[in-house]
Amino acid sequence: MPDQPRKKRQREPYQLPAGRHGLSRQFVVANQRQRILAAVADVCHTAGYVSMSVEDIVVTSGVSRRTFYDNFRGKEDVYLAAYDEASKQLLETVYAAFDSAEGLVAKIRESLNAFLTFIAEEPAFADMCIVEVMAAGPAAIERRNQTMAAFATMIEKAAADELPKGKLPPALTAETLVGGIYEVVYSRVLGGRGEELPALLPDLLFSVLLPYVGQETAGSLLKNERRRSRPKASTKPAAE
Numbered sequence: 001m002p003d004q005p006r007k008k009r010q011r012e013p014y015q016l017p018a019g020r021h022g023l024s025r026q027f028v029v030a031n032q033r034q035r036i037l038a039a040v041a042d043v044c045h046t047a048g049y050v051s052m053s054v055e056d057i058v059v060t061s062g063v064s065r066r067t068f069y070d071n072f073r074g075k076e077d078v079y080l081a082a083y084d085e086a087s088k089q090l091l092e093t094v095y096a097a098f099d100s101a102e103g104l105v106a107k108i109r110e111s112l113n114a115f116l117t118f119i120a121e122e123p124a125f126a127d128m129c130i131v132e133v134m135a136a137g138p139a140a141i142e143r144r145n146q147t148m149a150a151f152a153t154m155i156e157k158a159a160a161d162e163l164p165k166g167k168l169p170p171a172l173t174a175e176t177l178v179g180g181i182y183e184v185v186y187s188r189v190l191g192g193r194g195e196e197l198p199a200l201l202p203d204l205l206f207s208v209l210l211p212y213v214g215q216e217t218a219g220s221l222l223k224n225e226r227r228r229s230r231p232k233a234s235t236k237p238a239a240e
Contacts, residue, residue, distance in 0.1 A: 032061075032063050032071070033071055035062060035063060036061045036063060036067075036068060036071060036072070036078060037081060037082040037085050038061070038082075039056075039057045039060035039061035040078055040079055040081075040082035040128065041082060041086065041124040041127075041128045042060050042124050043057055043060055044124070044132045045123060045127040048135070049079065049132040049133075050135050053075070054068060054074065054075055054078075057075075076136065076137060076140075079128075079136050079140065080136075082128065083129060083133065083136075083140060083143055083144075084143065086129050087129060087147050089118075089125075090115070090119075090125075090129070090147075091147065093114050093115075093118050094114045094118070094151070095154075096114070098110065098111040098154055103162060104158045104159060104161070104162040104163070104209075104212065105213070105221065107158040108208055108209060109205055109225075111154060112201060112205055112208065113198070115151075116185075116197040116198045116200065116201055116204075117198050119185060119189065119194055120194050120195050120196075120197045120198050123189075123194050123195075126189045126194050127189060129144070129147075130182075130186055130189045131189050148175075148179070148182060151178045151181075152175045152177070152178045153174075155174040155177065155178070155208065159174075159212050163212060168212075169211040177211070180207065181204060181207075181208075184200065184204065185197060188200075199229065202225035202226045202229060203222070205221065205222070205225055206218050206219070206221065206222040206225075
């Protein structure tokens with residue numbers, strides 16, 4: 001029986017066309033790098049950092065091993081680059097929400113909502129940055145700590161801009177609050193329930209604001225947030 005011709009492998013949509021394509025070298029290099037970084041998040045999401053290999057990343061991204069090693073030294077190096085990219089996107093999203101709001105309550109609410117929404121909508125990034133970072137070594141954990149410190153600084157700034165100095169809680173308050181939020185988010189992401197995070201906004205907002213505005217104000221805000229997040233009753237007439 002004559003040998004059957006080998007079926008030509010189909011090029012994936014994210015891969016650049018072969019041969020002469022007229023794309024600049026700068027564009028090609030940037031495209032390949034972004035595909036590699038995205039592949040790290042995908043592989044962490046499906047296999048975890050410990051089981052992830054360079055070969056997994058190469059296959060998922062559709063680049064050659066030579067291209068991979070032209071950009072990164074190895075597994076830890078590429079993970080740290082992917083974490084930095086994802087963290088940058090997250091912080092830019094949260095900073096934009098923070099800066100667009102006025103006043104302590106609004107700034108905390110909008111930035112917290114932006115954070116929870118981002119994590120819920122990006123499950124691969126959530127796994128990579130929230131869960132797998134704990135297995136990726138000291139350098140990765142230090143990056144996580146820097147990200148958490150940035151969130152604590154936002155809370156401290158919003159409070160300092162609005163409250164008299166004598167009314168501010170102890171200096172460790174913001175850091176403690178961010179650590180608590182991280183644990184809540186970690187448990188949901190680890191359990192595959194990241195989509196639940198935006199619904200936690202009222203309770204988390206109450207927890208963050210309580211040390212700064214007191215029980216009465218925080219409790220009133222909690223009621224308002226729960227009322228706001230409650231599904232609206234349908235206005236359609238009931239079927240006969």
